[in-house]
Amino acid sequence: MKLIASVLAILVSSLALENGLMRTPPMGWLAWERFRCNIDCKNDPHNCISEKLFMDMADRLATDGWRELGYVYVNIDDCWMAKQRDSAGQLIPDPERFPRGIKALADYVHARGLKLGIYADLGTHTCGGYPGTTFNRIEQDALTFAQWGVDMLKLDGCYSSACEQAEGYPRMSKALNATGRPIAYSCSWPAYRGGLPPQVNYTLLANVCNLWRNYDDIQDSWDSVLSIVEWFSANQDVLQPVAGPGHWNDPDMLIIGNFGLSYEQSLSQMALWTVMAAPLLMSTDLRTISESSQQILQNKLMIKINQDPLGIQGRRILQEKSRIEVFLRPLSHSASALVFFSRRTDMPYRYITSLAQLNFTQNAVYEAQDVYTGQIISGLKATNNFTVIINPSGVVMWYLYPTMYLHQPFSFVKQLSEA
Ligand code: GLA
Numbered sequence: 266m267k268l269i270a271s272v273l274a275i276l277v278s279s280l281a282l283e284n285g286l287m288r289t290p291p292m293g294w295l296a297w298e299r300f301r302c303n304i305d306c307k308n309d310p311h312n313c314i315s316e317k318l319f320m321d322m323a324d325r326l327a328t329d330g331w332r333e334l335g336y337v338y339v340n341i342d343d344c345w346m347a348k349q350r351d352s353a354g355q356l357i358p359d360p361e362r363f364p365r366g367i368k369a370l371a372d373y374v375h376a377r378g379l380k381l382g383i384y385a386d387l388g389t390h391t392c393g394g395y396p397g398t399t400f401n402r403i404e405q406d407a408l409t410f411a412q413w414g415v416d417m418l419k420l421d422g423c424y425s426s427a428c429e430q431a432e433g434y435p436r437m438s439k440a441l442n443a444t445g446r447p448i449a450y451s452c453s454w455p456a457y458r459g460g461l462p463p464q465v466n467y468t469l470l471a472n473v474c475n476l477w478r479n480y481d482d483i484q485d486s487w488d489s490v491l492s493i494v495e496w497f498s499a500n501q502d503v504l505q506p507v508a509g510p511g512h513w514n515d516p517d518m519l520i521i522g523n524f525g526l527s528y529e530q531s532l533s534q535m536a537l538w539t540v541m542a543a544p545l546l547m548s549t550d551l552r553t554i555s556e557s558s559q560q561i562l563q564n565k566l567m568i569k570i571n572q573d574p575l576g577i578q579g580r581r582i583l584q585e586k587s588r589i590e591v592f593l594r595p596l597s598h599s600a601s602a603l604v605f606f607s608r609r610t611d612m613p614y615r616y617i618t619s620l621a622q623l624n625f626t627q628n629a630v631y632e633a634q635d636v637y638t639g640q641i642i643s644g645l646k647a648t649n650n651f652t653v654i655i656n657p658s659g660v661v662m663w664y665l666y667p668t669m670y671l672h673q674p675f676s677f678v679k680q681l682s683e684a
Contacts, residue, residue, distance in 0.1 A: 282438050286449045287475040288510040289572040290544045291417070293338025294322050295382070298483055298518045298548035302344040302393045306362055312550075314344045315362035316370050319381075325551035327377035329559070334568055338417055339374050340382030340546065343393040350396055355409055356385070371414035382417035382449075383410055387433040388424030397424060400433065404440045411444035418448055422457040427464075430454050438473040451515065452477040461500060467507035476513040476544055479504065483517035485525035487658065490534050491608075493517065497541060498581040498590075508542055508578040515544050522549030522558035529659030532637060535561050536604045536662045539571040540579035540594045566636050566664055570594070570602045579604075582623065589616045589655060591623060600666040601625075602636075607655040614655050620665075621647040629667035636662040643668065 296314065306313040323339050326332050345367075347357045358367050367383065374381045385406055388397040398406045398420070410418055420437055422430055434454045441448045452474035458464040460479040470477055480496050483489050493516050497504060508514050519538060521531040538545065547562060554562075561567075579594025579602065592604040603623070607614055621627055627647040634641050642663075645651065653661040 282450065282473055282475065282511070283442060284447045284449065284475070286447055286511065287513065289574065289576060290513050290542055291338055291449065291476065292335040292545040292568075292572075293340060293380070293382070293547070294326060294336065294551065295338075295340040295342060295419075295518050295546040295548050297342035298485065298520055299523055299550060300342075300548075304344055304359070304362065313362065314341075316365060319370055320373055322551055323374045323377050323379055326379055329551065330563060331551070332378055334563055334565070335572060336545070336547070336562075337379050338382050338546065339379050340384075340417060340419065342384045342419065343386075343391050343421070344395060345384065346391070346395040348395065354402070354405065356396060356398075356406055367413040367415070371416075375414065380416035381414065382419065382451075383413075383415045384419045384421065385410075386421040386423050386425075387430060387437065388422065390424050392421055392423035398433075398437070400429070400436075403433065403436050404443070407437060407440035407444055407448075410448060411441075411446040414446075415448060417451065419451040419453070421453045425457075427458065430457060435469075435473045449475045451475065455479045456481070460496075461503060467503070471507055471509070471512035475511060476515045478515050478517060480516065483520060485520050485523045487526055487530050490520070490526070490530065490537075494537055498592075501580050505578045505580050508576070510574075510576040513542060513544060513576075514578065516541060518546050518548040519562070520548060521561055522547065522551075522554040527658065528557060529656045531558060531561050533606060533658060533660045535564070535567060536636070536660045537592065537606065539567055539662075540592045540602055540604050542571070542573075542576060542578040542594065545571060564636065566634065567662075570596060570636070570664060573597055585616075587614065587616070589614060591618075593623065596664075598666065600664060603633075603663040603665055605653050605655050605661045605663075607657055607659055609655075609657050611657060613657070615652050616655055617650055617652050619648055619650045620645065628671050630669040630671065631665055632668045633663040633665045636664055 303313045306315050319339055326336055345358050347359050351357050371381045385398045390397045434452050441450055455465040456478040497516055504514050573596045575597045577595050579592050581590055582593045583591040588608040590606045594602040625647045631645040632643040655661050
């Protein structure tokens, strides 16, 4: 019996991702959505995938108040590599676009109190056609990234089969652990298998990866945001329970600050990602971002909610006929985040409800803080009706907490001692 137990313990421990990283969802910047595979540094030196782009973003993160709020990852995506490995079979960056190499870039990023993320693909090629991390290269590439001082790896899945993924993703997890350097691990595996059981085993994933892409790539449009929110909400019974400290669902990057979202839609993406306990990886040009987008992304209460230590992912709890949806995320200290989201396309909607209708206990008096306006609503009893005015494709978001309990909660201990 003892022997079986210890064999099992060894098996489980050799499977688990023991890096202790990402107890709250990661925050930072990721190149892909905004900068794609632009390698034309001759004509577009400012925006091409090059060390300059990542140094510029590191400067902005360190200077414009991002780092202090928790946005610390500077993440490279596809198209950083040279088209061939070197003579030792090692991955190398494109020498013209990264003349100083990745180690120097990592040093630059670290000197600013930030972390560097990199991208590879478990297949013959990356999605953009650069060298892949085939089976014979997994340990070698893990070691290369560790030697360069990389802090996070996104491992994509283009040009690999289901079988290769089932073996390769866990193997890279072990290989990263074996380097001795803490390297957070983002897996695109489920996105390549339809994102749902039985093809995807989320229990296994949570033991192997710190975060994982479940679904389609985000694009710079409201339609894309809506389809992601819909897929994650429709499948929340599967997805919500598997998220937690150290292992997160990833609905993909924040596109706030780009071209596809209105102001209201930007407020909505931020609120919905936060309620989903999603990674906050911005993909936008931090050199030219507008004041209003920056304010949304730097909202302190929003970030506090996103980073809540319990790490419980929220759920869509109501879909009204009026096309208002309500999302709820439980937070520490008996607090909650509530998001009232309008899918309407006409005009601001007066939504009337009560906390009792949203299943809050009638035993307490609550206070709510509007996350965007800062307005405080106090003395709210569960049975009191209230009205929120929600703009088309916008949200109202509340941070809600009990301030007083009306009756002592039923005490079992007291009952026993009186008996
Ligand atoms: C896939 C991924 C994207 C991005 C591109 C790069 O589509 O899902 O996030 O990394 O590849 O080519």
